[in-house]
């Protein structure tokens with residue numbers, strides 16, 4: 001491969017049967033170190049556990065294992081400092097670490113790869129990384145949920161229009177709006193937890209495809225690395241990335257939820273709505289228009305969904321129609337998965353911070369509320385007085401029409417008009433036009449009444465732990 005001294009040249013893991021060097025234009029395609037370098041901790045950790053397993057299998061003597069373990073620890077210290085990555089000529093993180101191990105312990109390093117292949121090695125490293133990433137994301141999203149919980153607590157008394165089709169529907173509490181977003185992210189926590197669980201199956205000990213010929217205790221190996229159990233089948237294990245899809249999907253859905261929250265925040269922070277104020281620390285100005293105060297955090301949160309959905313589709317497509325066993329295509333799995341996790345680890349804490357420092361503007365919410373928001377309440381009044389709902393709906397529809405024709409808000413129609421259209425409404429019909437009364441009537445569990453909102457707050461608090 002190369003006639004440079006072995007400790008400075010790229011450390012080839014497969015040179016024996018080849019003549020000459022790799023074509024220069026093949027280099028950049030073949031290399032993955034720029035992407036998989038972030039797996040170095042997992043690679044060292046799995047290698048140290050493998051050393052231990054090889055002792056148990058009778059492949060390594062104890063003193064050899066100790067020297068290898070010491071060497072791997074020194075390699076880790078060097079990698080921690082970052083120096084070995086500068087101009088590293090290696091194909092991937094596995095080759096880099098093996099080269100460094102040769103520098104530390106000499107020819108003994110060549111025993112580490114016994115019974116192991118980069119196929120089961122990279123699958124193991126990535127799962128180890130995925131378990132950590134899943135837990136990190138869960139923590140970030142818990143933080144976001146806490147911000148939403150705090151905002152909900154602070155806005156139980158804030159009333160705003162609840163929208164369907166982005167048209168005013170019925171009044172709701174600010175807390176009900178904040179909790180709606182909280183529950184979506186709470187489901188994401190569960191999904192991330194399941195993805196982390198799915199990652200917890202150990203491929204190491206599968207070799208390249210057919211399994212390991214040495215009697216390694218894979219159960220013990222799995223436990224020592226924090227996996228739940230070893231994989232069932234070596235052919236499956238080296239190419240199974242289902243757990244990565246679970247994680248990418250969980251991330252994509254967080255992206256969708258962020259985009260919906262972001263969209264609400266953009267609208268609510270606008271001059272026209274003005275329902276909510278984002279802190280200066282999360283807003284930015286315009287280089288041209290001096291008055292601007294832009295809700296960038298919400299826009300950038302909204303924007304992550306495309307990237308995250310793209311990564312999920314890239315992974316699904318990567319795996320489609322791969323022949324069984326390991327294929328080099330799989331090297332491209334990391335780019336997508338890392339990017340999804342990076343996107344969220346950047347966006348979620350920022351959104352959590354923005355929410356924690358934002359506040360509703362109750363008077364602006366009030367000003368925006370049209371009394372037509374209480375049209376359903378009028379219909380319900382008729383229902384309580386024995387009028388079938390369909391008929392009530394029709395009668396109130398007529399009242400809305402009358403108000404529109406007269407160019408007045410629904411609540412300002414003369415009482416006589418209400419009675420003329422629907423005598424069952426009674427002379428005290430105007431008592432319906434009371435926001436608090438309306439939200440308090442939605443008292444079935446899950447509704448926007450104070451008691452229901454308090455119940456949700458307690459439930460959310462409990463789940464966030």
Ligand code: ARG
Nearest residue numbers: 032092118119122328330331
């Ligand atoms: N860099 C490769 C990957 O990320 C490691 C495994 C390569 N195996 C092989 N036989 N070429 O998937």
